[in-house]
Amino acid sequence: MTQSEVAESQHPRERVLSAVYPLFAHRGVRDVGIDEIIRTAGVAKATFYRHFASKEALVLAFLQRRHEVFGINWLLGEVARRATTPEGRLLAIFDVFAEWFAREDYEACSFIRVMFELGASDPAGQASIGYLHEIRNQIVLLAKDAGLDDVDGFAWSWRILMAGSIVTAAEGDLGAASRARRLAAALIAQHRPATATQAFHCPASPGHHEGTGQFRRENR
Amino acid sequence: MTQSEVAESQHPRERVLSAVYPLFAHRGVRDVGIDEIIRTAGVAKATFYRHFASKEALVLAFLQRRHEVFGINWLLGEVARRATTPEGRLLAIFDVFAEWFAREDYEACSFIRVMFELGASDPAGQASIGYLHEIRNQIVLLAKDAGLDDVDGFAWSWRILMAGSIVTAAEGDLGAASRARRLAAALIAQHRPATATQAFHCPASPGHHEGTGQFRRENR
DNA sequence: CGGGCAAGACCGACCGGTCTCGCTCGTGGC
DNA sequence: GCCACGAGCGAGACCGGTCGGTCTTGCCCG
Numbered sequence: 074m075t076q077s078e079v080a081e082s083q084h085p086r087e088r089v090l091s092a093v094y095p096l097f098a099h100r101g102v103r104d105v106g107i108d109e110i111i112r113t114a115g116v117a118k119a120t121f122y123r124h125f126a127s128k129e130a131l132v133l134a135f136l137q138r139r140h141e142v143f144g145i146n147w148l149l150g151e152v153a154r155r156a157t158t159p160e161g162r163l164l165a166i167f168d169v170f171a172e173w174f175a176r177e178d179y180e181a182c183s184f185i186r187v188m189f190e191l192g193a194s195d196p197a198g199q200a201s202i203g204y205l206h207e208i209r210n211q212i213v214l215l216a217k218d219a220g221l222d223d224v225d226g227f228a229w230s231w232r233i234l235m236a237g238s239i240v241t242a243a244e245g246d247l248g249a250a251s252r253a254r255r256l257a258a259a260l261i262a263q264h265r266p267a268t269a270t271q272a273f274h275c276p277a278s279p280g281h282h283e284g285t286g287q288f289r290r291e292n293r
Numbered sequence: 294m295t296q297s298e299v300a301e302s303q304h305p306r307e308r309v310l311s312a313v314y315p316l317f318a319h320r321g322v323r324d325v326g327i328d329e330i331i332r333t334a335g336v337a338k339a340t341f342y343r344h345f346a347s348k349e350a351l352v353l354a355f356l357q358r359r360h361e362v363f364g365i366n367w368l369l370g371e372v373a374r375r376a377t378t379p380e381g382r383l384l385a386i387f388d389v390f391a392e393w394f395a396r397e398d399y400e401a402c403s404f405i406r407v408m409f410e411l412g413a414s415d416p417a418g419q420a421s422i423g424y425l426h427e428i429r430n431q432i433v434l435l436a437k438d439a440g441l442d443d444v445d446g447f448a449w450s451w452r453i454l455m456a457g458s459i460v461t462a463a464e465g466d467l468g469a470a471s472r473a474r475r476l477a478a479a480l481i482a483q484h485r486p487a488t489a490t491q492a493f494h495c496p497a498s499p500g501h502h503e504g505t506g507q508f509r510r511e512n513r
Numbered sequence: 514c515g516g517g518c519a520a521g522a523c524c525g526a527c528c529g530g531t532c533t534c535g536c537t538c539g540t541g542g543c
Numbered sequence: 544g545c546c547a548c549g550a551g552c553g554a555g556a557c558c559g560g561t562c563g564g565t566c567t568t569g570c571c572c573g
Contacts, residue, residue: 237457
């Protein structure tokens with residue numbers, strides 16, 4: 074193997090995965106057909122199906138790739154470069170988001186998009202939800218590091234801010250990240266134990282249950 | 294006309310719209326084909342195309358219908374039934390959301406789903422973003438009623454909470470609405486003018502711009 | 514020589530969209 | 544009051560294109 078050419082002389086499976094990544098990430102899953110995939114990857118159709126049992130298998134592999142290169146672990150690394158304290162690392166998530174949202178080819182979160190595109194009952198939708206839960210679990214660990222109260226409820230609320238800013242950024246809000254950061258700071262204050270908890274006014278909601286870490290909805 | 298039968302003896306366009314509504318709302322737009330639509334509506338294909346120029350035109354009509362029967366005006370009505378004060382009406386949004394999320398056939402926000410499914414450059418995606426902006430504009434008016442500061446930034450932040458809870462509810466958080474409500478209360482406190490503004494600690498972010506009402510991203 | 518490959522023909526199913534049939538029913542001329 | 548007409552309709556054949564997926568061919572390289 075000459076190793077020259079471009080970098081295309083890799084394993085066909087790898088060529089397919091790296092070719093399909095931007096297509097799926099930017100345009101979603103259903104809009105990209107097999108023919109376009111193999112054309113972009115420069116791979117024969119038979120070769121594609123030697124390495125992937127079906128398009129669904131490719132989608133699952135894409136989601137895993139997304140999780141590996143642009144998921145929570147990548148985010149935790151970025152966050153660690155920017156802050157040293159546990160609370161600072163939490164808030165730094167939205168500084169990373171600010172750079173992400175500012176990209177002119179901002180493509181939002183593939184897990185959320187696939188969950189909506191294919192539905193929660195589809196295997197790829199289930200996998201997406203699984204990765205989103207993995208993100209939330211890491212938030213739980215960060216919250217524990219920060220010594221916060223009710224880390225599970227905190228992580229769910231944190232996910233609201235992450236998902237909400239991702240969506241409103243796609244809607245067109247250029248300041249979504251900084252807005253979410255302000256809300257995140259308030260959320261941290263709400264979950265700081267004992268000393269100087271919430272000093273702000275929280276109007277009561279009649280018949281308003283607490284809503285702790287409860288979970289699970291049957292797939293539609 | 295006997296007027297009996299069922300209630301199906303309406304105008305074909307209306308039959309198509311009411312038949313397609315649950316299909317699009319629950320399964321998205323691309324998953325539902327023309328053949329299934331006309332079969333469900335009990336309408337001939339030629340009749341369908343007499344009333345809709347294309348499937349895209351049907352999607353646009355669906356979005357408009359969604360906006361009319363389940364959009365911001367419906368939400369404002371529900372909210373008015375539950376609260377009298379401006380701040381109470383704002384917070385009541387998440388009480389309505391709590392009931393919405395609890396439905397076993399919860400289908401999330403069609404505007405967000407279509408925006409992600411078709412992309413921001415697609416006409417239907419553009420229309421969806423337009424309806425989302427209309428929602429935000431009504432939040433601005435509610436915020437003005439409540440006498441809050443920076444109503445535009447407030448409305449964007451409020452949309453973060455709405456969109457975020459919608460997404461995390463789809464992920465499986467049964468308490469998304471009450472969590473968002475708590476955050477919303479903190480957001481209102483942040484935007485209450487002068488008297489007793491934020492008493493909580495908001496850690497500084499190095500090089501962190503303010504992020505006011507700026508807006509607009511070019512369609513990808 | 515043989516396994517993995519690129520190229521691409523081929524498959525049935527379905528896509529969005531057009532067009533041809535009859536049938537029905539409301540309407541206007543008489 | 545009657546009837547012929549025509550618009551609108553349901554049913555469905557049909558169109559080219561594309562979908563995901565299979566299979567054949569011939570090449571290249573170990």
